[in-house]
Amino acid sequence: MMYSSITASSKQQAASSRTPRDMKDLKSRAPIAPDEAVRIARETAPHQPPALAAAPALVQVSPSPVLSKVVSAMLAQRFTEVTLDNLARVARERGLTQKQLIAQALAAVGVEVHPDDLRDRTPARRRGG
Amino acid sequence: MTVLVIASSKGGPGKTLVASLIAGSLAAEGLAVAAIDADPTAGLHRWATTTYEGPPFVCHAEADEERLAHLIGSMATSAALVVVDTAGFGNRAATVAMTSADAVLVPMLPGEGDVTEAERTVRLVGALAVAARRDIPARVVLNRQRDTTALSRHAAAEAGSLPRLKTTLSDLVAFGEVSFSGKVPSGGKAGAETFALIRELRELGWLPDARVSSVKTA
Numbered sequence: 001m002m003y004s005s006i007t008a009s010s011k012q013q014a015a016s017s018r019t020p021r022d023m024k025d026l027k028s029r030a031p032i033a034p035d036e037a038v039r040i041a042r043e044t045a046p047h048q049p050p051a052l053a054a055a056p057a058l059v060q061v062s063p064s065p066v067l068s069k070v071v072s073a074m075l076a077q078r079f080t081e082v083t084l085d086n087l088a089r090v091a092r093e094r095g096l097t098q099k100q101l102i103a104q105a106l107a108a109v110g111v112e113v114h115p116d117d118l119r120d121r122t123p124a125r126r127r128g129g
Numbered sequence: 130m131t132v133l134v135i136a137s138s139k140g141g142p143g144k145t146l147v148a149s150l151i152a153g154s155l156a157a158e159g160l161a162v163a164a165i166d167a168d169p170t171a172g173l174h175r176w177a178t179t180t181y182e183g184p185p186f187v188c189h190a191e192a193d194e195e196r197l198a199h200l201i202g203s204m205a206t207s208a209a210l211v212v213v214d215t216a217g218f219g220n221r222a223a224t225v226a227m228t229s230a231d232a233v234l235v236p237m238l239p240g241e242g243d244v245t246e247a248e249r250t251v252r253l254v255g256a257l258a259v260a261a262r263r264d265i266p267a268r269v270v271l272n273r274q275r276d277t278t279a280l281s282r283h284a285a286a287e288a289g290s291l292p293r294l295k296t297t298l299s300d301l302v303a304f305g306e307v308s309f310s311g312k313v314p315s316g317g318k319a320g321a322e323t324f325a326l327i328r329e330l331r332e333l334g335w336l337p338d339a340r341v342s343s344v345k346t347a
Contacts, residue, residue: 031132031202031205031229031231032228032229032261032263033202034195034198034199034201034202034229035198036261037198037201037225037228037229037261038194038195038198038225038228040228040257040260040261041194041221041224041225041227041228041257042221042224043260044224044228044253044256044257044260045219045221045224045253045256048219048220048221048224049219049220049221050192050193050194050220050221050222051167051168051169051192051193051194051215051216051220051221051222051223052169052192052193052222
């Protein structure tokens with residue numbers, strides 16, 4: 001009997017002293033650290049581009065044509081018309097051939113690209129020259 | 130103290146207008162307001178520094194996500210309210226801003242694309258809140274509404290599942306004039322809607338009370 005009354009009393013005390021502060025906040029009310037915000041944003045939406053595109057890396061092209069005897073081969077890939085339209089537009093805007101633009105993009109991500117592929121090798125008759 | 134981010138992955142729903150109305154209205158109340166323009170087109174920054182005619186508030190332009198995160202953190206320690214305007218497409222700077230936000234406001238026009246992107250933005254805010262283990266509430270505010278048209282009613286119904294403000298902004302010339310006049314509407318229907326917007330955001334606890342903080346920022 002005594003035991004149960006003590007238990008009840010201690011339970012009452014515990015209940016009366018329990019405040020919202022005893023409960024853990026599952027979500028932080030504090031501002032997030034800047035580096036943490038950047039990390040979470042990148043992990044949550046990894047495919048998003050930067051708001052401001054960085055200037056494209058300049059690809060060094062040797063000024064004189066390289067007379068190579070490298071064997072060339074064809075690569076045919078099927079793309080959507082939208083992508084190809086955009087490829088044509090961006091190449092036109094940058095004054096490059098579509099092949100040059102693709103070669104530059106490959107070089108930019110670390111693919112070793114032969115200098116010939118980075119050069120505009122359009123025959124003069126097709127340039128109107 | 131409070132970081133309010135104006136965001137939508139859709140371009141042109143009125144993010145810069147809403148940011149201008151909020152920043153200008155609270156600066157007029159004498160609050161220490163800081164605005165950050167995270168949109169590379171820098172429309173808010175241009176407006177605040179060259180056109181705006183009300184009591185001054187600090188405005189920075191920063192679209193790099195890492196510098197933006199630090200700028201938000203630094204501004205939040207000195208200003209009663211930090212308003213961040215973001216670019217109208219899914220981009221890292223906007224996502225960093227939303228992760229740092231205490232609340233996110235998503236303007237939405239009556240249109241299928243706007244409803245879709247508003248839903249996407251609200252979902253992203255939810256995902257960021259979970260990842261950051263922070264409470265980041267988001268609300269959609271309907272902009273350029275014409276209540277008498279079936280289009281506005283239909284768009285509002287389509288956005289029915291999204292958390293929305295009761296306040297809506299009408300399709301008023303007075304709101305368009307803000308970008309050229311540099312004046313936040315204080316009278317007429319536009320003034321009343323601006324006042325209602327501020328009052329509702331304050332009721333949500335998203336804006337500081339004008340009576341508590343009265344320090345002006347140079």
